[in-house]
Amino acid sequence: MKRICLIFGLVCTTWAATAQRNVILIIADDLSTDYFGFYEDHADTVDVPNMRALSQKGVRFSNGMSNPVCSSTRSTILTGRYSFRTGVGGIVGGVGGSNQLDTSEMTIARLLKIYNPNIAKANIGKWHLHQPAPASNLLNPLKMGYDHFEGPFIGQLPSFTNWTKYTDGVSSTITNYATSENVNNAIDWVKTQGTKAFFLWLAFNAPHEPLHLPPAGLHTYTTLSGTAADINAHPKSYFKAMIQAMDHEIGRLFDSLRVLNRLDSTDVIFIGDNGNTPRTAQIADIGKAKGTIYQYGVHVPIIISGPSVVAPNRTSDALVNTADLFSSILELLGNTGWAASIPTGKPVDSKSLMPIIKNTGADIRPWSFCELFKLTTDSSDGKAIRNKDYKLIRFDYGVEEFYNLSLDPNEANNLLLGKMSVTDVSNYNYLCTELRSLLGSGSPCKDTLSIKELGFGTQVVAFPNPFNTHFDVQPEHGDEFYELQNALGQSLFKGRKITQQDFSALAKGLYFLKIVYPYLGSQVIRLLKN
Numbered sequence: 001m002k003r004i005c006l007i008f009g010l011v012c013t014t015w016a017a018t019a020q021r022n023v024i025l026i027i028a029d030d031l032s033t034d035y036f037g038f039y040e041d042h043a044d045t046v047d048v049p050n051m052r053a054l055s056q057k058g059v060r061f062s063n064g065m066s067n068p069v070c071s072s073t074r075s076t077i078l079t080g081r082y083s084f085r086t087g088v089g090g091i092v093g094g095v096g097g098s099n100q101l102d103t104s105e106m107t108i109a110r111l112l113k114i115y116n117p118n119i120a121k122a123n124i125g126k127w128h129l130h131q132p133a134p135a136s137n138l139l140n141p142l143k144m145g146y147d148h149f150e151g152p153f154i155g156q157l158p159s160f161t162n163w164t165k166y167t168d169g170v171s172s173t174i175t176n177y178a179t180s181e182n183v184n185n186a187i188d189w190v191k192t193q194g195t196k197a198f199f200l201w202l203a204f205n206a207p208h209e210p211l212h213l214p215p216a217g218l219h220t221y222t223t224l225s226g227t228a229a230d231i232n233a234h235p236k237s238y239f240k241a242m243i244q245a246m247d248h249e250i251g252r253l254f255d256s257l258r259v260l261n262r263l264d265s266t267d268v269i270f271i272g273d274n275g276n277t278p279r280t281a282q283i284a285d286i287g288k289a290k291g292t293i294y295q296y297g298v299h300v301p302i303i304i305s306g307p308s309v310v311a312p313n314r315t316s317d318a319l320v321n322t323a324d325l326f327s328s329i330l331e332l333l334g335n336t337g338w339a340a341s342i343p344t345g346k347p348v349d350s351k352s353l354m355p356i357i358k359n360t361g362a363d364i365r366p367w368s369f370c371e372l373f374k375l376t377t378d379s380s381d382g383k384a385i386r387n388k389d390y391k392l393i394r395f396d397y398g399v400e401e402f403y404n405l406s407l408d409p410n411e412a413n414n415l416l417l418g419k420m421s422v423t424d425v426s427n428y429n430y431l432c433t434e435l436r437s438l439l440g441s442g443s444p445c446k447d448t449l450s451i452k453e454l455g456f457g458t459q460v461v462a463f464p465n466p467f468n469t470h471f472d473v474q475p476e477h478g479d480e481f482y483e484l485q486n487a488l489g490q491s492l493f494k495g496r497k498i499t500q501q502d503f504s505a506l507a508k509g510l511y512f513l514k515i516v517y518p519y520l521g522s523q524v525i526r527l528l529k530n
Helices: 051-057 072-080 108-117 135-143 178-192 228-233 235-259 324-332 422-439
Strands: 002-006 011-015 020-027 057-066 121-124 149-150 163-167 170-174 198-203 266-274 304-305 314-320 368-372 382-386 390-395 400-404 461-462 471-473 479-487 491-495 509-517 521-529
Touching: 020 235, 020 324, 051 057, 051 235, 051 266, 051 304, 057 368, 072 324, 108 121, 108 198, 108 324, 108 390, 121 178, 135 149, 149 178, 178 198, 178 235, 228 235, 266 324, 314 368, 382 422, 390 422, 400 422, 461 521
Parallel strands: 020 198, 020 266, 057 314, 121 149, 121 198
Antiparallel strands: 002 011, 057 304, 149 163, 163 170, 266 304, 368 382, 382 390, 390 400, 461 471, 479 491, 479 509, 509 521
């Protein structure tokens, strides 16, 4: 601890020595793990020496989870709160739309200002938590605690070499390459801070579309022509060039920090905000890319590097959510008592990564959560929860999917459509119960799945499943009693002749068929209605 007293006033101020450390959060836009050769699940490799060096000098998280789109992920980082609490569930101003972030939310920057006003705080690069109109919105980054904002306010740039930058509410037209401009602005801001501790949020638009050929010298893809036809023919090559250009400019930032004698006191966090777009996805089923709560849409790189990391060059398989960066950044800057400043009735979901950073613990949470919901809803809206091996997806229109990620990382085999093992059932019931507890609502979980044989020598099944109008139950013995319930537990049918019923009028979604066998017990079968 450091303690400074003003001799004449006999006033003392105390703060943690770690408050003098600096933190930079670097956010890449639309970047999954599969172009990084140092990630186990990579499908391609880009030469990114600076990001690779971060991994070697820090701790790399192999189970990082974001939300599937830009705005909602950013809201979780800034507030430490899940999107169903803040209302930012989709893309502000984008397809489907999203609520904007309430400016009354307690943010990293606000809490740092309360903790130690001498810590400098800047947000440079993409904001994308509010619309740029009315003009008063342009000051929202400052209203929410930052000392300085400089960058594009919207999501996708119209061009990386002709775009509008806002500097503390004042607009200007920029023709410098956006990735380079972001780094220039970051370097200039750090220079002005002298020896003050600082927090820098550096959010690139790269490698988000529009795909393009970066300036010469920032990449090694010299055979690309940059024409629209060539970009359309080879989108992944341009995507890789944009990633490499971003890595080059990150290296320039690090070089400047070294010259300023600030690098050795600076912790760096690098993340992607969601998975790759279908156009640049390295997955066969591009319908599970960005904008979906499938793994490819939400599994992102997270690397923490710097002087705070004990025993660097480690890989952690801990379940990590982007919301966890909120408390981690505050504590890296010395604010371990941030929770005392959180308003009553504003739950924070963030779990600090400090035990892993300090190498004193292996895990911080038993499950990780993501979600997507838009103002104009569609079938991709939903919520997902996973533990180390399994993942449960619950779409808002009622359908559920359940996967064993350890065996099926691409989520091709929905276990709910087949016979499940005891381990499958146990994990389903655990995740379903945890999801229901988190949200405070949802489908009932108790006794919804059973593998009890009931003495018949074979598992009782309903088919077809999913069904359209009718379904059959086998084996059937004639004395069973059936009850069909919807996902809310409301009874829709009771009787003994279920196979003769026409259910074509039912809405598509999830249903539960309870079968009662006299003297033998009961079983519940999950049904999906097309």
